[in-house]
Amino acid sequence: MPTPFMHLASAQEILADDLPARVSCLLNEQRGAFLLGNTGPDVQTVSGQAREETHFYAIPRTSRRPAYQTLVAAHPQLVRVDELPASQVAFVAGYVAHLTLDEIWLEDVFLRYFSGDEGSWRERAFAHNVLRTWMDAQARRKVDDTVIVALKNAALDGWLPFVADEHLRQWRDWLIEQLAPGHHVQTAEVFARRMGVSAGEIEAMLRSPEQMEAQVFRRIPRAALRAFHDEGLKRSVAVIKRYVCGDINSVVTQ
Structure with a gap:
């Protein structure tokens, strides 16, 4: 699904x-x-939780119910936004946007192409x-330096009933470490470990426009990626507006 940097770049677009x-x-x-x-659902890489515990859907899918609806059904206290601290409401708003974007990627990019x-x-x-590593690098260039300061100022305080604050802080x-100026981003290494290949193999393809065309963009046209971006922004904004206004269960997802 989209990488953390892709989610951060999307968040900046939503704010604008x-x-x-x-x-x-x-x-x-x-x-x-x-x-x-x-980026919250990806805390599973630190907490060791199963995907279903943080993303609220399985792969392959076992239900057509939107993941954010499964989340709020399991933890209805998160819907009572007038009773929650503003910081928690903002965090959960970002969380449901992540779930929405992930599901669009799964359906419109991964499963389709x-x-x-x-x-x-x-x-x-x-x-x-x-493809995700390529998009991650593009997203990283869109994430400005103020993001580090903002993340450092995020004062976690029991925002999720199913993830310990300790794990969210580690995440x-x-x-913040990955975003630090001059730091080597480890996206290629992360994917390489999962596949049992070297990061060099991923990086070699990224450096070759011919291989990228033959192996990646032959499978998925760039127009499909633009459509994913536009649909992701539209539906993320919709679910956030409904959540903040206390009306999340009425979001139209298609």
Whole structure:
């Protein structure tokens, strides 16, 4: 699914969107919490939890219910936004945006373009991870230096009933380390370990426009990536507005 940097870049676009005054005020005043929330479900890499425990859906899918609805059904206290601290509301708003973007990627990118019969599963998975690494690098360039300061100012305080603050702090600190100027981003290494290949193999393809065209963009047209971006922004903004206004269960997802 989208990488943490892709989620952070998306969060910055959401903050710059034409949001209702109430929503814009909240998210910008609690920017660090909102940014962290947009990466929140990926805390599983630190906490060791199963995907279903932080993302609220399984792969392959066992239900068509949107993940954010499964989240709020399991933890209804998170919907009572008038009773929650502003920082927690902003964090959860980012969290449901992450879940929404992940599901769009799963359906519109991964399943549509990388789960067919063309080539072996290993070849398709490799191309998918190269694509994500390529998009991650683009997203990283869009994440400005103020994000580090905002994340450092995110004062965690029991925002999630199913993840310990300790794990969220570790996750936040890892993000800050990755964002530090001059730091080597480990996206290629992370994907390489999962696939049992070297990071050099991913990086070699990224350096070759010919291989990128033949192995990645032959599978998925760039227009599909633009459509993913536009649909992701639209639906993320929709779910955030509904959540902040206490009406999350009425979000139209299609």
